[in-house]
Amino acid sequence: MSEIYDIIIVGAGPAGLAAGVYGSRSRLKTAILTKGKPGGQAATTQDLENYPGFSRGTTGPALMEAMAEHAKSFGTEIIREEVVDLDLDGEIKIFKTKSGNEYRAKIAILAPGAEPRSLNIKGEKTLRGKGVSYCATCDADFFEDLDVIVVGNGDAAVEEAMYLTKFAETVTIIVIHDEGILDCNKASAEVAFANPKIKWVWNSVLDEIKGDGLVESVMIKNIKTGEISEMETNGVFFFVGTVPKTEMLKGKVELNEQGYIITNDLMETSVPGVYGAGDARVKYLRQVITAASDGAIASVAAEKYLAEEEGFKERVLAVKEPVLVAFWAPQIEASIEEVFKLEKIVSEVNGKVKLVKIDTYRNQRVAKRYGVTEIPSVVIFKQGAVVEKIAGLCSDKELLEKINSL
Known part of the structure; x- marks a missing residue:
């Protein structure tokens, strides 16, 4: 093993x-x-x-x-x-x-x-990090006063294109749909249409990214006419998820x-x-x-x-003698008083049971596991198994009876 x-x-x-x-x-x-x-x-x-x-x-x-x-x-x-x-x-x-x-x-x-998400366009992989980017927040300032292209027209693409306009000279968005149709929300579309730095190429897809070491241009295909045209650019941002x-x-x-x-x-x-x-x-x-x-x-x-x-596990589940687990919280005064009472009772029964205190303010996981929803609560374990659960305050007599019955 x-x-x-x-x-x-x-x-x-x-x-x-x-x-x-x-x-x-x-x-x-x-x-x-x-x-x-x-x-x-x-x-x-x-x-x-x-x-x-x-x-x-x-x-x-x-x-x-x-x-x-x-x-x-x-x-x-x-x-x-x-x-x-x-x-x-x-x-x-x-x-x-x-x-x-x-x-x-x-x-x-x-x-x-x-x-x-990659579109597997020719040149995309080769020029990644050399003008091809997938993160405007990461790379926008590398393109200050330069021209870039954005691929995608959903919410993320249009929002990132708006961010790019803070740095780039022009941002051209290539859109597969007819003119005026975008996949983003209407409010973002209206803001983007009003931005003078954003340009649009409609009914088109990116066909190839070209460059010798750095992005220099792209080939754009019109899906209605099949015509392929070349556009110079310094960067390509993909926002397709x-x-x-x-x-x-x-x-x-x-x-x-x-x-x-x-x-x-x-x-x-x-x-x-x-x-x-x-x-x-x-x-x-x-x-x-x-x-x-x-x-x-x-x-x-x-x-x-x-x-x-x-x-x-060490203090409760692996212990042979019965264990009283008191669930308390420092902001609940009644639970503090209950803990004092339990300490006194346990000391009086001469080691017949152990007492373990769980501060639920710091450790909610154990309380949740054993279904403790009320503070204070006492859960009694015997050889690792739950034998009794007492929610709320409990009288001295009742506690002693339960301990003596273990």
Whole structure:
């Protein structure tokens, strides 16, 4: 049987690498499983100007290499293995790889990333990062006073085109529909039509992107006439959606309709002990900085989860004698008084039972698991099983009777 890690992270983009830094620094045995070289999408972005603390001239590959070295310096193992299947339901999560190996961990952090939807146009792949972009927020200022083309006409495309007009001289949107018809909302369309920097090419699709090292021009095909014309441009922005790399997660954790991982603010997924981070999760902004933030949150939340789970197991579930678990909260005065009363009663029965106090303000997970909705409450365990649940206040006599009956 393979060794059991505390945390295994799937994906070595900025989310996965940040999770590795925070996990290993918390003295948790942490590994990252990645199909390719660490860095994810960010490693394909040649110029990176908007990551705080790194001024102009920083490259995506350099920043990602630094992140990977940072994670390894704290003890994170970065393992070149492609995960093809997972078993996330048990207490120990199992990761199956293409090579036939299995890895096991108490915590799974899923950071597989997402990728821009490609139209596979001639020249698109070759000139990516050399004038071909999928992110206005990332790259708009590289095109100051230059001419760019936008492919797409939905909400994201039109909104990003508006953003590009703050930098570019002209923004030409290529639209597959007849003149005046867009897929975006009406309000955005009206604003875009009124912007003098935005130009339109109707009934058309992009046929080819040309350039020697950098984008120089595009070939545009009119879908009604079949005519192909060339237009000079300095950049091409694609806004035709992104695709999360979550195919193997279907049926494992809750995904939204587009396939993105649904999490809460702690990056927790629908499965206990499983976290989502980075571009593959439902979120407002997909950038290196937000991915790194997700990874940090996921690891910190995972560390607290492990401490709570392992502490509860050691103090309650693995104990032979009966255990009274008192659920209280510092803001509820009656629950504090109840805890004092329980401490006194337990001391009087000469070690017949143990008392464990759970602060529900800090640990809601255990309370939720055992259906505790009222504070104070007492749950009595015997050899790891629940034998009694008392919601609200309880008299000394009633408590003593229940203890003596154990």
